[in-house]
Amino acid sequence: MQRAIAVLDSGVGGLTVVKEVMRQLPREKIIYFGDTARAPYGPRAAEEVLAFTREIVDYLSQYKPKMIVIACNTATAVALQDIRARVRIPVIGVINPGARAAIGKSKTGKIGVIGTDGTIKSRAYDHALRCLSPRVEIVSLACPKLVPLVEDGDFHSEETRSIVVESLEALRGVPMDCLILGCTHYPFLSEMISSYMGESVHLISSADETAREISTILHENNQLAGRDERPIHQFFCSGEPRKFQEIAQAWLGAQIRLSPVVWHIPHNGSSYRNGNGRTPI
Template sequence: MQQAIAVLDSGVGGLTVVKEVMRQLPREKILYFGDTARTPYGPRNAEEVITFTREIVDYLVQYKPKMVVIACNTATAVALEDIRSRVDLPVVGVINPGARAAVGRTKTGVVGVIGTEGTIKSGAYESALKRLSPSVEVISRACPSFVPLVEDGNFSSSETYDTVSNSLFPLRNSTMDCLILGCTHYPFLADTISEVMGSEVVLINSAEETAREISTILHVNKELVGRGEVPVHQFFCSGDPRKFQDIAQAWLGEQIRLTPVVWQVPHIGA
């Protein structure tokens, strides 16, 4: 049986990472867990987020995946190092790939980061960026109004433009040339964000960059699947499976051309 890439998130946001893995690595099997019964993780304390993340990882490793991906900014900021020390598998979060891409692409050395309040307050992007390149200047801004827009499917209305424009206004008067979309929901707003920031600012899509790093690691570990494999993905959630299925269908439909089968895991999140 093909070994899967295990992807976990506090809810549905991590599906943007799944979508990119499907696009960049169409032969790889994915095992996804959305903790929809306990979403969002943002307002929870670190101890709780670590406990939840451990619980989900313990569940997923039963399926003997070849890699674990924490596709949630909050869980990455708080629990990545804990999980890396607990499981004997490569563990990838969504923060370092975005930071690495920004360090690779910036010419001015000034990098912007937008995310939820929790992610920005944690300083996780800033410390990931500085750890790679101490001379990088980081300008961060929380954009709490963006996730509701995405969850309402409101990607490009004039209300969306106004909200995005107001939130990002303080970032425009700088020499920043890269802006990290530091929340799994933000890629849906990329066109509007780009319109506001101007074409000279490169948007770094964490989902795209995380999928890229998954590809790199599997390649170096000689674990990319071979030709001819047709993956059958599996989706799990802790909350209402029908609701999750509808969103997964809407977000991934183009990639999977199938209704995802979603299994509810009753002992998690109950």
């Protein structure tokens, strides 16, 4: 049986990584877990995000994946090192790929970062960028209002546009040539963000870049799927499944013909490992 890439997120944000993996590596099987019942992670305490991430990794481990992708910047900032120490397979976060792409792309070295409260407070992008290069100037901004809009599936309304504008206002006129979308939910809003920031600012999607690094590392480990693989993906979410399925199909469906199996996993507040009562919808 084909071993999958396990992807986890607080909710639907990680689907932006999934979409790019499906496009760049169409033979790879994906198992996805969106913790929609407990999204957003951004405002939560680090210990809580760490505990949730551990639970989800334990849950996904029963499927014997070949790689774990923490497709949530908040969880990457808090839990990447911990999860790496707990499992024997490669664990990829979304922060280093975004940082690396920004350094590759930026000509001026002036780089903006937007993310959740948790991500920005952790200074994880500052650390990742400076770890690669001393020649960067970084401006960071928390945009806590954006994730709830995306989790509600509201990507196009005028109200959403005005919240995007208000969220980004502090960056107006700040010199930068790259802006890292340091939250995997933000690519859902990338047109609005780009139209506010203007053409001179190149948006770096940590989601897109992560897909490419997944490819690099699988290749390097000689673990790419074989040429005959026709993967059937699996999607799980912890909360109300209908909204999740609607967003997932709209986001993935146009390019990828796919009928995701969305499972509703009731959680009893502490652990997903008691999988009783799981029902497909």
